[in-house]
Amino acid sequence: MAERQPRVRIGVDAGASKTRVVALEATGSLIGAANGPAATLNGRADTAWRTVQETIRAIAPLEAVDPAAMRVVVGIAGTEIATAYRAFCDSAPAWGSLSVVSDAHVACAGAHDGRDGAIVAVGTGVVGFCRHAGDSTRVGGWGFPHDDRGSGAWLGMEAVGHALAAADGRRPRDTLAEQVLAAYDDDPGTLAAWACTADAGAFARHARLVAERAAAGEAHATALIGEAAVHVSAVARALIGERAGLALALTGGLAETVAPWLDADLASRLTPAVHDGAHGAALMAGEQTYSTTESNS
Numbered sequence: 001m002a003e004r005q006p007r008v009r010i011g012v013d014a015g016a017s018k019t020r021v022v023a024l025e026a027t028g029s030l031i032g033a034a035n036g037p038a039a040t041l042n043g044r045a046d047t048a049w050r051t052v053q054e055t056i057r058a059i060a061p062l063e064a065v066d067p068a069a070m071r072v073v074v075g076i077a078g079t080e081i082a083t084a085y086r087a088f089c090d091s092a093p094a095w096g097s098l099s100v101v102s103d104a105h106v107a108c109a110g111a112h113d114g115r116d117g118a119i120v121a122v123g124t125g126v127v128g129f130c131r132h133a134g135d136s137t138r139v140g141g142w143g144f145p146h147d148d149r150g151s152g153a154w155l156g157m158e159a160v161g162h163a164l165a166a167a168d169g170r171r172p173r174d175t176l177a178e179q180v181l182a183a184y185d186d187d188p189g190t191l192a193a194w195a196c197t198a199d200a201g202a203f204a205r206h207a208r209l210v211a212e213r214a215a216a217g218e219a220h221a222t223a224l225i226g227e228a229a230v231h232v233s234a235v236a237r238a239l240i241g242e243r244a245g246l247a248l249a250l251t252g253g254l255a256e257t258v259a260p261w262l263d264a265d266l267a268s269r270l271t272p273a274v275h276d277g278a279h280g281a282a283l284m285a286g287e288q289t290y291s292t293t294e295s296n297s
Contacts, residue, residue, distance in 0.1 A: 007025065007026045007069050008023060008024075008025065008026075008031065008062070008065050008069055008070045008071065009023070009024045009025075009026065009070075009071050009073075009282045009283075009285035010023050010024075010056060010062075010070055010071070010073070010095075010281075010282060010285060011023075011024070011072075011073055011075075011106060011277075011278045011279060011280065011281025011282030011283070011284065011285060012052055012055070012056070012072065012073065012074040012075065012076070012106075012278060012281055013075050013103055013106050013107070013276065013277035013278040013280075013281060014038075014039035014040065014048060014051070014052060014074060014075065014076040014077065014103065015038065015039075015040060015076075015077045015103050015123065015124060015125075016043070016077055016123075016124040016125065016153075016201045016204070017123065017124045017152075017201050017204060017253070018035055018036065018037065018038055019035065019036040019037060019038065019039045019051050019052060020033065020034070020035050020055075020276065020277070020278040021033060021036070021052075021055045021056050021058075021059060021278055022276075022278040022279045022281070022282045023056075023059050023061070023062055023282065024279075024282045024283075024285075024286070026286070028286070031059065031061050031062070032059035032060065032061055032062070033059065033278065034055050034056070034058035034059045036051050036052075036055030036058065037051050038051075038201055039051040039052060039076060040076060040077040040078045041076055041077065041078025041079060041081055041084040041085060041088055042077065042078035042081055042084065042143050043078075043199055043200075045078070045084050045087065045088060048076065049088070049091060049092065052074060053093060056072075067094060067095050068094075068096045069096055070095045070096050071095070071096050071097045071285045072095045072096075072097070072098045072099075072285060073098075073099045073100075073101065073106065073281040073282070073284045073285040074098070074099070074100045074101070074281065075100075075101050075102060075103040075104075075105055075106030075107070075277055075278075075280070075281050076088070076100065076102070076103055077102070077103045077125065077141075079100070079101065079102040080102075080138075080141070080142065080143075085100070088100065097285075099284070099285075101281075101284075102127075102129070102138065102141075103121070103127075103277060104119070104121055104128070104129035104138055104141060105129055105131075105136060105138075106277040106278070106280040106281035107119050107121045107129065107251045107252075107276075107277035107280060108129045108131055108136075108280065109131065109277075109280030109281065109284050110251075110273065110274065110275035110277050110278070110279045110280025110281070110283065111249040111251050111273035111274060111275070111280065112131070112247060112249065112274065113274040113275060113283070114280070114283040114284070114287070115247075116130075116131050116132045116133065116247070117130065117131065117132075117246060117247035117248070117249065118130035118132075118236070118239050118243075118247065118248045118249070119248070119249045119250070119251050119273070120235050120236050120248075120250055120251075121141075121250075121251045121252045121277075122150065122151065122152075122228075122232055122250055122251070122252040122253075122254040122255050122258050123151065123152055123204070123251075123252030123253045123254060124144075124148075124151060124152045124153050124200050124201055124204040124253075125143065125144060125148040125151045125152075125153060125200065126140055126141065126148050126149065126150045126151040126154075126231065126232060126235060127139070127140050127141025127148075127235070128141070128235040128236060128238070128239035129239070130239055130240070130243075130246060132243060132246060137239065139235050139238045139239040140235045140238075143200075144200040144203070145200075149228075149231040150227070150228035150229070150230070150231030150232045150235075150258070151200075151204070151207075151228075151254075152203075152204030152207035152252075152253065152254055153200035153203040153204045153207075154203075154228070154231075155204075155206070155207040155210045155225075155228060155254075156202075156203035156204050156205060156206035156207045156210070157195075157203045158210075158224050159176060159180050159206045159207070159209060159210050159221075159224070160180060160191060160195050160203065160206060162176060162177055162180070162220055162224075163176070163177040163180035163188070163191060164188050164191060164192060165177075166181075167181060167188035168188065171220070174213075174218055174219070174220060174221075175213055175216075175218055176209060176210065176213040176220060176221045179209050179213075180206060180209060207253075207254060209221075210225065211225065211254065211257045214257070225257060225258065225261055226261050228254075228258055228261070229258050229261030229262050229263075232250075232258050232262065233263040233266055236248060236262070236266050237263075237266070247269075247271050248266065248269050248270055248271065249270060249271050249272065249273045250262075250270060250273075251273050251276075251277070
């Protein structure tokens with residue numbers, strides 16, 4: 001029988017861009033961390049467990065640890081897809097204990113060092129999540145392209161559309177358009193063909209160009225970052241509601257880019273994230289009890 005408190009606490013943050021694992025001792029000291037490929041339930045469910053296991057095994061000290069001594073919390077994108085979530089849980093490997101929650105849940109736990117608080121994760125997607133008085137709430141994060149406005153995937157898609165419009169004269173051909181087109185031999189047909197099969201992670205890779213051109217003061221890129229911040233502000237406001245004292249953090253690869261553009265009252269209450277999502281999942285693995293029920297409001 002597995003121990004009531006397995007001695008190794010493993011946190012997994014699996015998303016559309018990468019999978020990250022953090023392993024902690026029962027004391028909270030760091031054993032190691034590793035990064036792996038993307039793993040989600042809305043596009044990579046068939047390979048998600050393999051990716052998670054391979055990333056865990058990439059932490060060398062864990063090779064000698066009995067799986068029964070591992071307490072694992074997996075935060076993964078796509079838990080709102082009920083059938084995929086159930087199938088994923090049903091096919092889970094055998095560890096000492098396992099809980100599967102959303103990637104937003106573990107991001108929130110990490111950002112606030114396991115305490116109550118709210119986050120808006122701005123990366124490949126956009127989702128808001130809070131833990132407060134034993135309850136949890138999620139806002140947004142329904143996936144790309146039908147949701148996740150303001151995300152890296154959305155910014156990348158907008159950049160591609162801008163480049164195509166610039167290529168045929170509907171918009172001025174600025175540096176952003178030039179850089180997007182350059183990756184496809186300056187051929188709008190090649191770019192359009194790529195876009196027809198690209199997923200969220202692929203579009204999100206173009207978000208870096210938008211952020212760079214906005215930092216340089218380029219008009220269209222700046223307008224896109226401003227619009228992204230409008231969408232992120234709306235998620236934060238819906239999430240916080242009347243809970244004026246709830247700590248708020250932005251997480252994700254675009255957090256620093258978007259933060260200065262948030263509505264002023266939201267920007268003024270931001271607190272820095274303490275840990276990343278994988279570390280947050282490892283902290284959750286050390287909790288005696290926590291709610292894995294997530295509601296939208």
